[in-house]
Amino acid sequence: xxxxxxxxxxxxxxxxxxxxxxxxxxxxxxxxxxxxxxxxxxxxxxxxxxxxxxxxxxxxxxxxxxxxxxxxxxxxxxxxxxxxxxxxxxxxxxxxxxxxxxxxxxxxxxxxxxxxxxxxxxxxxxxxxxxxxxxxxxxxxxxxxxxxxxxxxxxxxxxxxxxxxxxxxxxxxxxxxxxxxxxxxxxxxxxxxxxxxxxxxxxxxxxxxxxxxxxxxxxxxxxxxxxxxxxxxxxxxxxxxxxxxxxxxxxxxxxxxxxxxxxxxxxxxxxxxxxxxxxxxxxxxxxxxxxxxxxxxxxxxxxxxxxxxxxxxxxxxxxxxxxxxxxxxxxxxxxxxxxxxxxxxxxxxxxxxxxxxxxxxxxxxxxxxxxxxxxxxxxxxxxxxxxxxxxxxxxxxxxxxxxxxxxxxxxxxxxxxxxxxxxxxxxxxxxxxxxxxxxxxxxxxxxxxxxxxxxxxxxxxxxxxxxxxxxxxxxxxxxxxxxxxxxxxxxxxxxxxxxxxxxxxxxxxxxxxxxxxxxxxxxxxxxxxxxxxxxxxxxxxxxxxxxxxxxxxxxxxxxxxxxxxxxxxxxxxxxxxxxxxxxxxxxxxxxxxxxxxxxxxxxxxxxxxxxxxxxxxxxxxxxxxxxxxxxx
Amino acid sequence: xxxxxxxxxxxxxxxxxxxxxxxxxxxxxxxxxxxxxxxxxxxxxxxxxxxxxxxxxxxxxxxxxxxxxxxxxxxxxxxxxxxxxxxxxxxxxxxxxxxxxxxxxxxxxxxxxxxxxxxxxxxxxxxxxxxxxxxxxxxxxxxxxxxxxxxxxxxxxxxxxxxxxxxxxxxxxxxxxxxxxxxxxxxxxxxxxxxxxxxxxxxxxxxxxxxxxxxxxxxxxxxxxxxxxxxxxxxxxxxxxxxxxxxxxxxxxxxxxxxxxxxxxxxxxxxxxxxxxxxxxxxxxxxxxxxxxxxxxxxxxxxx
Numbered sequence: 001x002x003x004x005x006x007x008x009x010x011x012x013x014x015x016x017x018x019x020x021x022x023x024x025x026x027x028x029x030x031x032x033x034x035x036x037x038x039x040x041x042x043x044x045x046x047x048x049x050x051x052x053x054x055x056x057x058x059x060x061x062x063x064x065x066x067x068x069x070x071x072x073x074x075x076x077x078x079x080x081x082x083x084x085x086x087x088x089x090x091x092x093x094x095x096x097x098x099x100x101x102x103x104x105x106x107x108x109x110x111x112x113x114x115x116x117x118x119x120x121x122x123x124x125x126x127x128x129x130x131x132x133x134x135x136x137x138x139x140x141x142x143x144x145x146x147x148x149x150x151x152x153x154x155x156x157x158x159x160x161x162x163x164x165x166x167x168x169x170x171x172x173x174x175x176x177x178x179x180x181x182x183x184x185x186x187x188x189x190x191x192x193x194x195x196x197x198x199x200x201x202x203x204x205x206x207x208x209x210x211x212x213x214x215x216x217x218x219x220x221x222x223x224x225x226x227x228x229x230x231x232x233x234x235x236x237x238x239x240x241x242x243x244x245x246x247x248x249x250x251x252x253x254x255x256x257x258x259x260x261x262x263x264x265x266x267x268x269x270x271x272x273x274x275x276x277x278x279x280x281x282x283x284x285x286x287x288x289x290x291x292x293x294x295x296x297x298x299x300x301x302x303x304x305x306x307x308x309x310x311x312x313x314x315x316x317x318x319x320x321x322x323x324x325x326x327x328x329x330x331x332x333x334x335x336x337x338x339x340x341x342x343x344x345x346x347x348x349x350x351x352x353x354x355x356x357x358x359x360x361x362x363x364x365x366x367x368x369x370x371x372x373x374x375x376x377x378x379x380x381x382x383x384x385x386x387x388x389x390x391x392x393x394x395x396x397x398x399x400x401x402x403x404x405x406x407x408x409x410x411x412x413x414x415x416x417x418x419x420x421x422x423x424x425x426x427x428x429x430x431x432x433x434x435x436x437x438x439x440x441x442x443x444x445x446x447x448x449x450x451x452x453x454x455x456x457x458x459x460x461x462x463x464x465x466x467x468x469x470x471x472x473x474x475x476x477x478x479x480x481x482x483x484x485x486x487x488x489x490x491x492x493x494x495x496x497x498x499x500x501x502x503x504x505x506x507x508x509x510x511x512x513x514x515x516x517x518x519x520x521x522x523x524x525x526x527x528x529x530x531x532x533x534x535x536x537x538x539x540x541x542x543x544x545x546x547x548x549x550x551x552x553x554x555x556x557x558x559x560x561x562x563x564x565x566x567x568x569x570x571x572x573x574x575x576x577x578x579x580x581x582x583x584x585x586x587x588x589x590x591x592x593x594x595x596x597x598x599x600x601x602x603x604x605x606x607x608x609x610x611x612x613x614x615x616x617x618x619x620x621x622x623x624x625x626x627x628x629x630x631x632x
Numbered sequence: 633x634x635x636x637x638x639x640x641x642x643x644x645x646x647x648x649x650x651x652x653x654x655x656x657x658x659x660x661x662x663x664x665x666x667x668x669x670x671x672x673x674x675x676x677x678x679x680x681x682x683x684x685x686x687x688x689x690x691x692x693x694x695x696x697x698x699x700x701x702x703x704x705x706x707x708x709x710x711x712x713x714x715x716x717x718x719x720x721x722x723x724x725x726x727x728x729x730x731x732x733x734x735x736x737x738x739x740x741x742x743x744x745x746x747x748x749x750x751x752x753x754x755x756x757x758x759x760x761x762x763x764x765x766x767x768x769x770x771x772x773x774x775x776x777x778x779x780x781x782x783x784x785x786x787x788x789x790x791x792x793x794x795x796x797x798x799x800x801x802x803x804x805x806x807x808x809x810x811x812x813x814x815x816x817x818x819x820x821x822x823x824x825x826x827x828x829x830x831x832x833x834x835x836x837x838x839x840x841x842x843x844x845x846x847x848x849x850x851x852x853x854x855x856x857x858x859x860x861x862x863x864x865x866x867x868x869x870x871x872x873x874x875x876x877x878x879x880x881x882x883x884x885x886x887x888x889x890x891x892x893x894x895x896x897x898x899x900x901x902x903x904x905x906x907x908x909x910x911x912x913x914x915x916x917x918x919x920x921x922x923x924x925x926x927x928x929x930x931x932x933x934x935x936x
Contacts, residue, residue: 127887135755270748271729447752451728455680456746463885470883471876478872516816519888522880523823523895526873527830530865533872534834537865563837566781567830573773574826578819581766586819593823 057095105248125514135448143442175218283329331355335435356415364412464518485625514588524596531604656804668814673719673756824898831906
């Protein structure tokens with residue numbers, strides 16, 4: 001028996017090690033603090049001119065720049081240290097204005113040839129790089145409220161129109177409406193009419209002696225539609241706000257039925273983050289001041305009853321409106337872009353019950369006049385001052401108001417009306433978005449927050465690294481002392497194992513390294529040797545049974561294999577369960593644990609065997625250096 | 633090789649197991665687990681001082697600011713302070729930032745915010761339910777796997793060993809010493825389940841093999857031989873794992889102290905239980921050679 005691996009197996013081992021090395025390598029290059037500039041809208045592109053403007057602003061302030069470059073649709077400016085980066089962000093932001101998102105980030109300093117393999121460093125979790133994790137819950141009852149109120153109005157006016165007498169119609173929680181009757185015959189008539197016209201409800205009848213009820217319950221699919229709408233709406237609003245915070249690689253995601261996860265790596269000022277996320281922009285519908293003097297107003301002479309607004313993006317003339325607000329954006333239930341009879345773009349707006357009434361009251365007396373939609377945003381800007389040679393940045397809050405649409409009132413408007421005469425589909429879409437973005441579909445509450453300061457993140461990385469190295473060293477010394485040359489094989493396998501874990505973690509796009517994740521690697525180091533211990537003690541045993549060294553190696557590996565497989569599969573099952581039910585940190589642990597198990601199976605079985613074969617295979621061997629003493 | 637008489641001491645082991653088990657259950661029943669923030673909900677704020685922090689001053693500052701139920705204590709270092717607040721419904725304002733502001737007012741040196749964890753009461757309840765389910769599912773899946781790979785008597789033995797050491801005794805340890813039990817500790821407990829099962833499987837594998845191969849000897853002897861054969865491996869693996877865990881405990885930082893404690897306790901008890909608990913139960917259930925021959929006979933019957 002000679003114990004030789006075929007060439008392909010040896011090549012496979014070498015190949016895997018090489019690939020592992022290449023993809024693990026990016027992690028050893030330090031990262032530069034950078035300022036990343038990208039367009040605030042999808043169309044906003046960052047070109048050389050924008051980058052130059054930013055660099056000029058930095059140059060004027062005397063901020064030292066390491067290098068700058070355009071990459072894709074965004075610009076990147078590198079700095080030597082984090083403090084410069086912070087000041088530079090504020091400087092660039094005030095130089096470029098609101099059209100661009102300026103974010104702090106880190107960029108690897110790895111050489112180009114490495115990047116050309118598609119290699120990249122591991123994603124670090126919030127506990128290692130610092131940052132905020134928010135879980136927000138959308139108040140679904142509030143999202144249902146305006147819709148159900150709208151339906152109640154329709155039922156009331158419909159029943160009146162049909163000449164059916166009812167006592168009351170009121171809203172009960174969970175998308176339920178109950179209509180009360182005192183006359184069974186009226187109820188019967190109403191039942192037929194409601195069933196005909198409200199197909200999105202599940203309808204049940206409740207007969208009493210003196211009173212009868214018709215109960216309408218929004219169907220599952222209708223409820224789901226409203227929930228989805230509310231979540232999508234709030235997601236869009238949140239994304240816009242997160243953009244404003246200037247965070248690189250933010251996560252804004254739906255979780256479950258009514259929750260949204262927001263992760264902001266690198267954010268330190270959680271108070272600001274909460275304020276911006278929780279903020280509501282608002283809308284105001286106002287009548288134009290048709291008697292006012294626009295010219296005079298533009299020269300600064302505005303009468304006390306009116307107010308002057310610029311048009312958004314200066315795409316139209318400024319608008320002079322009355323100060324009195326007809327309805328606010330909170331009354332907007334829905335706004336969708338669509339087409340009119342002549343296939344021209346339009347926006348359909350739905351107001352809630354109260355809003356519809358007020359809209360009707362005002363517009364029926366003002367047909368032919370113009371109505372403006374004003375967008376009100378509460379914003380924050382940063383100013384950088386130089387004070388005694390030191391840069392100081394200050395936050396300043398301000399309100400921005402501008403008109404987004406002016407249209408002539410053609411007839412008395414109700415709770416559902418439309419804005420026509422728009423130039424393009426793009427315009428109608430943008431208007432609908434702005435109308436919706438005015439208010440959140442439903443209020444949100446913070447139900448979970450986890451913040452890790454940047455200094456703690458750094459300490460966590462150091463602590464993690466320290467414990468990995470130390471644990472590693474201890475295990476290696478122990479194995480060497482106990483198994484001699486075979487211990488060396490196991491140690492090489494262990495090194496390759498960690499290399500592979502790091503490579504795989506860097507390769508999987510969604511995998512993030514967290515502190516418990518590092519603990520998972522440490523644990524894998526401890527457990528990975530188990531496979532080798534199993535094999536080696538089996539070999540020792542076979543030697544004790546009087547087998548020749550070559551036979552002992554072969555049967556040691558063969559017989560231990562099934563046991564190793566069984567043992568690792570069970571641990572893998574645990575890791576998968578952890579991954580399925582765990583959140584954040586626990587998931588990180590599950591990921592490194594399962595990656596570690598898979599990698600260790602390869603290195604401990606195939607890897608060490610290749611080494612053993614290389615050293616002992618193909619020749620006759622008298623004695624194995626495995627710490628085995630022959631019985632005296 | 634020397635065969636150690638493990639099973640001769642099995643009565644003693646059974647008594648020892650029972651004591652640990654009863655102690656754990658009593659502690660869990662009387663003083664429960666000291667559940668961490670993840671499960672109870674609430675707010676936790678870690679702040680860092682430049683100099684060793686004056687806890688009394690911090691407490692009076694917090695009280696003066698209206699945070700009556702705030703608990704402040706040192707965390708790991710003299711310069712680090714942990715402030716805990718009971719769960720509150722619908723937090724809108726940033727309590728953490730307010731607290732740091734208040735502390736900064738009275739402190740002579742700058743106070744920095746190191747970490748905030750806020751978990752709403754509802755989320756806490758959900759995490760607790762999920763975790764319980766995770767533990768039960770993990771044990772269930774393990775039992776099914778072993779059932780599939782081994783004889784059912786092994787399955788019962790292995791799961792009993794798991795439940796005995798990992799779940800009850802590790803939890804008992806956390807209860808006796810009132811160490812906060814949070815999500816990472818739960819992850820550790822689940823990892824212990826995996827680790828200890830690993831151990832149990834290695835031993836069971838050997839027992840099964842020896843029942844097939846050894847011509848002579850009764851169940852007690854066969855189990856003794858199997859345990860002696862695997863003892864070296866069991867000890868070495870436990871030692872290497874404990875080595876890295878000690879490294880993690882000492883240098884891994886405060887955040888994963890609980891995690892490493894849970895694993896260390898689990899590995900120690902797990903090593904013991906894979907030797908005694910699983911095999912003890914095998915014997916108690918009357919494992920014998922027929923259990924293995926029976927399976928083969930069935931296969932024979934199927935032949936035409």
